C-alpha cells in the first residue's frame with residue numbers, strides 16, 4: 001500500500017463525534033498514516049489537541065479561523081502560545097482572512113463589517129507572531145482575499161512558512177506563494193468537473209511545493225462527492241494528482257510525505 005498523509009482535517013467537528021475511532025482506523029487501512037487535525041477556535045483547538053493525544057497517527061494545529069473572529073477574544077497570544085507548547089501541536093492554524101460574500105449579498109452593516117475585517121487582520125498577525133516565536137509554520141485560509149492575505153503574511157515569511165490550504169488560485173499566484181518558501185495543498189476539488197484550476201496548479205507545482213489534504217468533513221472527492229468527507233479519501237485524491245503530474249503514485253507519496261515532514265517538523 002502507498003502511504004499518504006491528510007494534512008488538513010477537522011476531526012473535532014460534530015460530524016465525527018459518533019465514529020471517530022472507525023474514521024481513524026479506515027484512514028490507516030487506506031494507507032493514510034498521518035492526519036493533521038486543525039482547530040478553528042480556541043475551544044476547537046483544545047479538542048484537536050485531545051484528539052491528537054488519543055491517536056498516535058493524529059497531530060494537531062491550533063488557531064482561530066477568520067470566520068470565527070467575532071466570538072474570539074481580542075487578544076489570543078497567551079492562550080495560543082500555551083496550546084502551541086504541546087508536543088503533538090505541529091502548526092498554528094487555521095488562520096488567515098476570509099472576505100467571501102455570496103453573489104449579490106448586500107453588506108447589512110458596513111461598520112460592523114469593517115470592524116470584523118480589522119479583527120481578522122489583528123488576529124492573523126497575532127497568530128503569525130505566536131508561530132514565529134514557537135518555531136512553527138502556519139496553515140493559511142484565504143477566501144476572496146488572496147492579495148490582502150499575502151500582504152499581511154509577507155513580513156513574517158522569513159520566519160514562518162505557510163501552507164495556503166484548499167488551493168483554488170491561479171498558477172502565477174502559486175508561484176508568488178512558493179517564491180516565499182510557502183506551499184499549497186490540494187483537496188478533493190481536484191477531482192470535481194469544475195476543478196480545472198486546481199488540476200492546472202497541481203500540474204505546474206514545483207517539486208516539494210505542495211501537500212495533499214481533505215479539509216474533511218467538507219469537499220469529499222469524487223466518487224464520494226456530497227457525502228461526509230474523511231481522511232481515508234486522500235487515497236482517492238492521490239491517483240488523480242499523480243496522473244495530473246505524470247508521475248507514479250510511489251513518487252507522489254515520497255514527495256508529498258517528505259514535504260509534509262519538513263513543513264511540520266514535530267510530526268516525525
Ligand SMILES: [Zn+2]
Nearest residue numbers: 008038094215
Ligand atoms: Zn479547514
